[in-house]
Amino acid sequence: MPSPAFEDAAKQAKNFQTLPEDEELLKLYGLFKQATLGDNQTDKPVLDMRARYKWMAWDENRGMPQVEAEIQYISYVQELASMYQ
Structure with missing residues (x-):
């Protein structure tokens, strides 16, 4: 089950201005x-x-624990927010 921080990051990513x-x-x-x-x-x-590109983007993370992917996702959204918010 995704953490509240992950859910917040997903909402933030959907609302980038650019x-x-x-x-x-x-x-x-x-x-x-x-x-x-x-x-x-x-x-x-x-x-x-x-x-196919989406499939490859997902498959590149094969073997990564879901918790680690969640942490990286949150961090990446925060990084992108500085450019697209």
Whole structure:
């Protein structure tokens, strides 16, 4: 179950005034999925490139404990908030 700090960070990320760069969004996505669902157990998309990039961003965190992903996600949102808030 996500911590209140994680939930707050997720809300903050959704409310950035400016959209972060694609690479930043993918990192956020990957950490979020790892923190909430753990290791990626889905099949790698073949034709949908957007889904493939998201899949790869999540899969890069394979093996990372969910608690660690949550901590990294919170920290990364705080880092991005200084640029996009």
